[in-house]
Amino acid sequence: MAGVDPGAALTAATVYAAHRGPVTLADVARAAGTSASTASRALNGRGYVSEDARARLLLAAERLGYVANASARTLKQKRSRVVGVVVSDLRNQFYADLAAGVGETLRAADYQMVLLSDNVESEREVMGARTFLAMRAAGVILTPVGREAASLLVRNGIDVVEVDRQLADAPCDAVVVDNARGAEEATSHLLDLGHRRVALLVPETDWTTDAGRLRGYRQAHAAAGVPVDERLVLSLREDAPDVEERIGRLLDEGRPTAIFAANNVLAEHAWRVLRRRELKLPHDVSLVGFDDVRWMEMVEPGITAVAQPTVELGRTAARLLLERAEGVTRPPRVECLPPELVVRGSTAPPA
Amino acid sequence: MAGVDPGAALTAATVYAAHRGPVTLADVARAAGTSASTASRALNGRGYVSEDARARLLLAAERLGYVANASARTLKQKRSRVVGVVVSDLRNQFYADLAAGVGETLRAADYQMVLLSDNVESEREVMGARTFLAMRAAGVILTPVGREAASLLVRNGIDVVEVDRQLADAPCDAVVVDNARGAEEATSHLLDLGHRRVALLVPETDWTTDAGRLRGYRQAHAAAGVPVDERLVLSLREDAPDVEERIGRLLDEGRPTAIFAANNVLAEHAWRVLRRRELKLPHDVSLVGFDDVRWMEMVEPGITAVAQPTVELGRTAARLLLERAEGVTRPPRVECLPPELVVRGSTAPPA
DNA sequence: CTGTTAGCGCTTTCAG
DNA sequence: CTGAAAGCGCTAACAG
Numbered sequence: 038m039a040g041v042d043p044g045a046a047l048t049a050a051t052v053y054a055a056h057r058g059p060v061t062l063a064d065v066a067r068a069a070g071t072s073a074s075t076a077s078r079a080l081n082g083r084g085y086v087s088e089d090a091r092a093r094l095l096l097a098a099e100r101l102g103y104v105a106n107a108s109a110r111t112l113k114q115k116r117s118r119v120v121g122v123v124v125s126d127l128r129n130q131f132y133a134d135l136a137a138g139v140g141e142t143l144r145a146a147d148y149q150m151v152l153l154s155d156n157v158e159s160e161r162e163v164m165g166a167r168t169f170l171a172m173r174a175a176g177v178i179l180t181p182v183g184r185e186a187a188s189l190l191v192r193n194g195i196d197v198v199e200v201d202r203q204l205a206d207a208p209c210d211a212v213v214v215d216n217a218r219g220a221e222e223a224t225s226h227l228l229d230l231g232h233r234r235v236a237l238l239v240p241e242t243d244w245t246t247d248a249g250r251l252r253g254y255r256q257a258h259a260a261a262g263v264p265v266d267e268r269l270v271l272s273l274r275e276d277a278p279d280v281e282e283r284i285g286r287l288l289d290e291g292r293p294t295a296i297f298a299a300n301n302v303l304a305e306h307a308w309r310v311l312r313r314r315e316l317k318l319p320h321d322v323s324l325v326g327f328d329d330v331r332w333m334e335m336v337e338p339g340i341t342a343v344a345q346p347t348v349e350l351g352r353t354a355a356r357l358l359l360e361r362a363e364g365v366t367r368p369p370r371v372e373c374l375p376p377e378l379v380v381r382g383s384t385a386p387p388a
Numbered sequence: 389m390a391g392v393d394p395g396a397a398l399t400a401a402t403v404y405a406a407h408r409g410p411v412t413l414a415d416v417a418r419a420a421g422t423s424a425s426t427a428s429r430a431l432n433g434r435g436y437v438s439e440d441a442r443a444r445l446l447l448a449a450e451r452l453g454y455v456a457n458a459s460a461r462t463l464k465q466k467r468s469r470v471v472g473v474v475v476s477d478l479r480n481q482f483y484a485d486l487a488a489g490v491g492e493t494l495r496a497a498d499y500q501m502v503l504l505s506d507n508v509e510s511e512r513e514v515m516g517a518r519t520f521l522a523m524r525a526a527g528v529i530l531t532p533v534g535r536e537a538a539s540l541l542v543r544n545g546i547d548v549v550e551v552d553r554q555l556a557d558a559p560c561d562a563v564v565v566d567n568a569r570g571a572e573e574a575t576s577h578l579l580d581l582g583h584r585r586v587a588l589l590v591p592e593t594d595w596t597t598d599a600g601r602l603r604g605y606r607q608a609h610a611a612a613g614v615p616v617d618e619r620l621v622l623s624l625r626e627d628a629p630d631v632e633e634r635i636g637r638l639l640d641e642g643r644p645t646a647i648f649a650a651n652n653v654l655a656e657h658a659w660r661v662l663r664r665r666e667l668k669l670p671h672d673v674s675l676v677g678f679d680d681v682r683w684m685e686m687v688e689p690g691i692t693a694v695a696q697p698t699v700e701l702g703r704t705a706a707r708l709l710l711e712r713a714e715g716v717t718r719p720p721r722v723e724c725l726p727p728e729l730v731v732r733g734s735t736a737p738p739a
Numbered sequence: 740c741t742g743t744t745a746g747c748g749c750t751t752t753c754a755g
Numbered sequence: 756c757t758g759a760a761a762g763c764g765c766t767a768a769c770a771g
Contacts, residue, residue, distance in 0.1 A: 107522040109748035111459040133484040460764035
């Protein structure tokens with residue numbers, strides 16, 4: 038607080054009042070003895086400006102601490118440098134990493150990320166979409182929960198990239214991982230170890246992620262000639278209060294020798310149930326998770342998991358969006374990134 | 389992709405062209421047979437509008453899918469509903485949780501969060517601040533790395549809230565945890581167990597967090613009458629490639645019986661070093677971390693940690709900012725939230 | 740209660 | 756190469 042009277046009710050506004058408003062382009066132009074148009078050209082580097090004028094303007098802008106008003110620019114150009122990003126839950130490492138990848142790429146291209154989290158219901162998602170519409174976003178990246186938001190955006194001329202899962206019926210790019218393949222590898226790994234009763238914990242959604250992982254689970258069984266016992270396929274809402282109870286019941290009634298959890302949240306629930314029951318991994322049960330998050334490598338034994346290139350997923354989504362924002366026109370494209378099975382101590386042949 | 393010709397180079401822009409630009413307030417007004425001003429009043433609910441006109445306008449807006457242009461509004465009102473948020477690293481659970489708390493509170497108040505991550509150097513932070521200035525942000529919340537950004541913002545009339553640490557000399561609100569107290573409790577816990585050689589791993593910064601934690605560490609020693617062996621205080625850059633090597637050397641040369649890591653990243657590094665050396669927690673060394681992140685409860689034994697109300701930190705910061713955004717004027721306020729020591733298996737009397 | 744008017748700050752023709 | 760002029764879409768006086 039050096040140099041500030043600590044007693045005064047100083048607010049930013051108070052201090053600021055002394056300066057009577059932000060510096061505008063007109064101020065800079067005046068200071069440099071040119072018109073606003075010339076100032077605009079000089080500061081944005083497009084159009085002809087004499088070396089001399091440019092220098093004077095750059096100097097004046099610098100000296101006055103000029104910062105261009107983004108709203109005025111957006112209003113005129115009908116397009117902002119803001120990209121809307123919607124994720125389901127920032128507190129889930131998967132989405133945080135995704136957002137980090139997006140943010141990193143956007144920043145490098147001098148775009149801003151407006152982040153919405155807690156994207157759990159379609160209605161909220163649509164509200165988010167309206168916000169991005171209002172901002173004339175350069176584009177929107179979302180881990181969708183419904184199809185309406187993408188439709189609304191695309192219909193209004195805003196490019197959309199779906200990440201992680203695809204729901205839209207509107208034409209838009211998407212970046213996903215090969216869920217079926219990842220799940221098949223994970224399941225085959227268990228079957229190859231000799232497991233014949235492999236439980237699947239899968240979220241109760243209509244998402245392509247979960248459908249793909251379920252498909253991979255079945256494919257692996259088919260390939261191994263092992264019939265799927267449907268009682269071992271547990272469809273769960275990960276945020277329901279009774280998730281762990283239901284997993285416990287599955288353990289009791291289904292007698293699986295291995296569990297494949299289709300995402301990191303369900304893997305954590307399963308792990309907690311096993312820990313609480315003092316079941317030993319991998320001796321009593323084997324466990325595989327989809328989405329390799331940090332704790333899986335830290336616990337003992339480590340959890341075998343299907344690793345996703347999560348940050349890269351975000352980067353790719355941002356790249357696709359930026360291409361279009363910079364004017365590239367092409368048919369909708371779906372990038373499918375490969376997952377990778379990381380084998381750790383939580384899987385072994387059944388006892 | 390139902391209903392869409394998959395061969396055509398369909399872009400959002402193509403589809404959109406058919407509609408010739410977004411619906412404006414004037415369009416709505418025209419459709420309802422009023423002037424734009426009346427439409428504005430009706431749609432924003434301020435000023436007098438007859439029930440009849442309001443109904444017609446609301447209907448027209450709905451029917452046309454009107455979404456107000458945020459730039460035009462911001463340009464006119466000289467203030468947007470965007471709040472800038474700057475965190476150091478979204479991939480660190482601490483910052484992700486912080487951002488989640490902020491985002492949640494902002495959304496509830498119908499403000500948008502523009503998120504910048506990777507805030508590691510002051511220069512970048514200032515660039516971020518300029519962006520927020522350009523957007524005429526309603527305010528900015530930051531985990532600061534330098535003092536310039538906050539100054540620049542406050543000087544330009546944008547309210548700032550510092551979270552986690554305080555660096556600004558400009559007058560602004562702040563939300564922090566009582567670092568000294570948390571560190572003192574953690575250290576006292578170790579000293580009470582009988583440890584006499586407690587190492588401190590602390591980031592090499594000029595941040596109030598780290599200073600506070602160092603202070604707490606010293607206070608605890610003073611209170612217990614145990615002199616601090618300065619060779620046990622290790623100042624580290626958490627992102628340096630040799631962090632773990634240096635921790636290893638400390639183990640060899642300092643012979644600590646306990647380690648207090650001043651944040652979750654350093655705690656993880658320490659934990660990895662101990663694991664690699666096959667040192668047993670808590671038998672060979674006790675470990676305490678500052679900032680209780682998820683893995684600390686999952687590893688075996690669990691890591692004793694100073695838990696921070698991280699999400700609440702974010703919520704509080706957002707609340708403080710929103711107060712000012714809504715017009716409250718008051719002297720800068722610092723909210724100090726209490727941390728809480730969570731004792732787990734990683735701490736025990738020295739062998 | 741409603742419409743007219745002006746203008747936020749910027750970019751972009753279009754003349755010069 | 757430069758400036759004048761128009762206008763992006765909205766809101767806020769102000770007069771009716």
